[in-house]
Amino acid sequence: MKELLFSYGTLQKGKVQWELFGRSLKGTKDVLEGYIISEIEIKDEAFLFKGEEKYQRTLIATNSSADRIEGTVLEISEEELQVADKYEPDNYKRIKITLRSGKEAWIYIAV
Numbered sequence: 001m002k003e004l005l006f007s008y009g010t011l012q013k014g015k016v017q018w019e020l021f022g023r024s025l026k027g028t029k030d031v032l033e034g035y036i037i038s039e040i041e042i043k044d045e046a047f048l049f050k051g052e053e054k055y056q057r058t059l060i061a062t063n064s065s066a067d068r069i070e071g072t073v074l075e076i077s078e079e080e081l082q083v084a085d086k087y088e089p090d091n092y093k094r095i096k097i098t099l100r101s102g103k104e105a106w107i108y109i110a111v
Contacts, residue, residue, distance in 0.1 A: 058110035
């Protein structure tokens with residue numbers, strides 16, 4: 001089954017896609033309304049050991065349609081979604097959102 005994952009950060013990068021999934025992912029541009037981007041400090045040592053940056057982007061809900069995040073909707077399999085879950089730092093969780101296009105997709109946000 002195909003899953004949709006909205007990326008506003010590292011999962012849009014071809015290098016990261018090849019390392020995680022062994023392929024370049026198909027994607028379409030879309031917009032998530034009602035959120036802004038912020039940065040948080042990552043304390044997950046396993047994530048930092050992979051060479052990732054200590055500060056990562058995350059989303060904060062504002063519920064204002066004036067706030068919007070541009071990103072890419074990636075088409076992945078259920079198995080690839082599980083791989084993405086393991087890639088994200090421990091303090092991130094996956095939630096379902098609705099994009100401007102009306103598509104429902106998963107995103108990762110810090111908790």
